[in-house]
Amino acid sequence: MEKIDPKEFQKRMDRLNEILSGIAAHANVQALTRCPYKNRFSQCTATFGCRNKRKPKAEGELPVCMGDDKIDYRPAWESRENP
Secondary structure: OOOOOHHHHHHHHHHHHHHHHHHHHHHHHHOOOOOOOEOOOOEEOOOOOOOOEEOOOOOOOOOEEOOOOOOOOHHHHOOOOOO
16 A cells, blocks of 8 residues: 655645635625525525525426525524523
């Protein structure tokens, strides 16, 4: 079995971290306004009612999400601590 060069291993881990950090940063920005229940096909995956939910395009598909992605969802996730 080949030995792993620690410096080469660290170099690869750093590169992977660089790639994934960019993806995570983009997801954090997008999560500020995009509904967390809206998938990449603009379909609603929520199992509860929503005023942006429309009938599916075809039978057996998820409902269509008509949200404009301009809503600030942060207050829904923020809570006040009990005094």
